[in-house]
Amino acid sequence: MLSQRKQKTNPNAIVAADALVCEEATLEGSITIGANCVVHPKAGIYAKDGPIVIGQGNIIEEQTRIINRNPPGVTGSSPLIIGNCNTFEVGSEFEGKSLGNNNVLEAKARVGPNTTLSNSCVIGAGCHVNTEEILPENTIICGDNYLRRINNDKLPSQTPQLDFLKKILPNYHFLVKPNKPA
């Protein structure tokens, strides 16, 4: 229990009023979590070399790692800014430069430090992407061969899932108290 208490006292973690952050999640460094976000237990957000700012309505599932770390040879503390309504599925890892809105990182997907995701991109399950580029909007990468496609359809909304989680999670987990200055 002691290790869980520690997070409450992370003075640099700012959690918005109606965000739902489980106590068992790891928040390290200067982190801002926006309204309506859900952070599952055992997710890890590590602001090592700069702050991480997470927008609204993001779902961050178990075993996810979101890291802001400078590549070797780079100094400074640039923030990692994550937009709204992104989904980080179980075991995914994001170490990229920035992330727009409505992106999905499927289970065990990994985005390395060279890649930036724009909006409505999907990194398929198990795909590791670390190319020096900004993925255009609606890019879908999936499968063994990392087949790319531009999706012309809207991705389904995550709102029902968010509502469900906000109903269920508080029944089984301790939550980090919101501390965003009003």
Add this chain to the structure above:
Amino acid sequence: MASLLQVDRVQYVFDVDTQDSQSLSRLYFCIYCLGLRSSHNLLHEDDSHFCPQALDSLASAEAVSRKNKCSNSWRCPACLHTLSTRATSTISPPTTDSNKPTVKTVYYQSCTFCRWSTRSVGIDDKEVANDAWMEKENPSLPRINKLLEYYKYLEHKEKVEQARKSPIKKELMSVTMQLKQKYTSSKHSPGKKSMFGDSLSGALSSLRLKDVSSLKDVSIDASSTLALDDVEKLNTDVYKPVQFTAMTSTAQRLDQPGNQIIECSDLAPRRSQMFMKQSLRCKICDHNIIKPEYSPTSIKFKIHLIALNHIPDIRISKPSTLRAGERCQFVLSITNPTEHVIHATFLPMEETKHEINAKIELPTCDIVVGKFDDAAEFVDQLTSTNNTDDASIIAFRRGNKVGFYVHCTPDPALSPGDNVWVGMRFKHEHYGSAPLALLLKGGEVEKEPEPNWLTHSVFINLGKIQSSLE
């Protein structure tokens, strides 16, 4: 060296005349004529076609008429995964009849794996969940139909001429007849999904021999040819950088050979292909060797006469270093799958067409192999040790498996890297087929049957010659 799964290293001869051989695990055993059979010398019959997704089954003729495709299940054209139907409600604007906007449920198909959906290529949502979807038509279909009509005409013509001359012999069947057989009945194309022939077979199946007098002349247009000068000039667009996210991959194109789609925006859902349950029949005695259960949900067999259940399995148990001209010792194992104790006698290989490049010294006495016992693995293995075994012959004994020593001398002329092949025959008694055969026929078993003695020729790849430096 791991030889556990290297089943191809021990080859059983299944055809005495041609000396064709195969791994025991790929062979069948006819308990009626007591012979090994490979899938090549068995008669393949398709029992039923079924869809592994929708789990519905069809008779062969019906499956052919439906072009071997399932009517309920669809496949993603982007990743070839199964598509799922999604329901969603939309609000349509108020019409003149009613002032309120109406809410209705519409359906579209989407792939849970790659997130492709019918909406992404602009296919309209449907108001009913099933039956509303259409497959893209093969652009060459009119031409294919025309050709089929022509072949039908040729077939009739040939048939009339044949009938005039002599009764048709199977060997002299005309090319069109063979084509028809090949594509209309899948008896002759066992286990293969007919990718290329599906539209062909569908149309062909509708052809039935009609009265010869009703035959009318059919002519087809030859495919058009162009002089080089008349060929359209290359579009300069091809030099533009390729937008590869908008282009289909080779796998996607080959998935729909009829209309090889180039741009992703033209992808359309495909019907899932049906799978086939097939039974195998001995060509000599006409008995079933393999007969699956009809139900598509069942993976069991009514008759399942695979060789591994009847014939002792010989494997390399312990390999040894092979050097050209040097005598070395191996351990082979023999496993008895039957419920009778058997005596295996090893005999030298006779003249064979197979390449043999080493001399083998086999055990000179019988080897007794215990019977297969379901409970054996729960019993202390040591109790089953037979103390009368000659330790210079028997390496180990575990239940129904016996390891025995053989010695081998590869030919001195072999060079490092060459495969060493030895040949041998072995004889063992075979019980149980007669009562089993009787049981399958519905008869009564009376007494302990007399064993039949079976002799098998076996080729073994002992490994590669090592260089003398190692």
